[in-house]
Amino acid sequence: MKDYNKEKAMAGPRPVVLSGPSGAGKSTLLKNLLKEYEGVFGFSVSHTTRSPRPGEENGKDYHYVTREYMQASIDKGEFIESAVFSGNMYGTSKASVQAVKDKNLICILDIDMQGVRAVKTTDLNPIYISIQPPSMNILEKRLRDRNTESEESLQKRLDAAQVDMEISKEPGIFDIVIVNDNLDDAYGKLKDALIEEIKKVQKNNLS
């Protein structure tokens, strides 16, 4: 038992998975966390075959790669999980998570439902948080106003969102479901959910 606890302590803080429909507000919320708690959270930078949006940075938001490169890396066993979403490949590399763990930071993963299911079969043991929009109509408005998607990509995201919103209601998949209606309220709930882990890292940083 003692050894088990020692192993757990050495494993560092528990990672956090943020999932939920495209447009629910995951990036907005996690960027707020990374900014307010610099030195506490670190982002697991995923790989994707989608093109960068204006303002996105290679190596910061994603590693933007070709399908050939991504498939070869997956075949080499370099990924914890990968999925196809809206026609593009996305995946969490072992190196991305390790880079955050090496700094003793809480690793945040922004992944879709397929990723959540895959991570559940690993020993990552994260806290699973679902970010949900107040309604489909509001989600569609936010996605349109974001101005990042073609009509085709938008429709694919809305179709996936419908499925995601249903699945997130199933008990046992997520530890917490946060409805992102008012942004400040949703951010407050996210911080409340993570405060124990945040305190642990802050305490470790001081000692």
Ligand SMILES: Nc1nc2c(ncn2[C@@H]2O[C@H](COP(=O)(O)OP(=O)(O)O)[C@@H](O)[C@H]2O)c(=O)[nH]1
């Ligand atoms: N499984 C998995 N999903 C990911 C990964 N990175 C991002 N995603 C998900 O892919 C979906 C699309 O992401 P993105 O193209 O950035 O669009 P956005 O969510 O609308 O901002 C979202 O649901 C993300 O959570 C990953 O490494 N693995």
Ligand SMILES: Nc1ncnc2c1ncn2[C@@H]1O[C@H](COP(=O)(O)OP(=O)(O)O)[C@@H](O)[C@H]1O
């Ligand atoms: N509570 C909110 N109220 C209004 N707009 C929001 C709220 N949360 C996020 N948004 C906006 O909705 C859009 C989608 O949010 P984003 O963080 O990109 O979602 P995701 O990362 O889940 O795809 C963005 O333009 C963002 O500024």
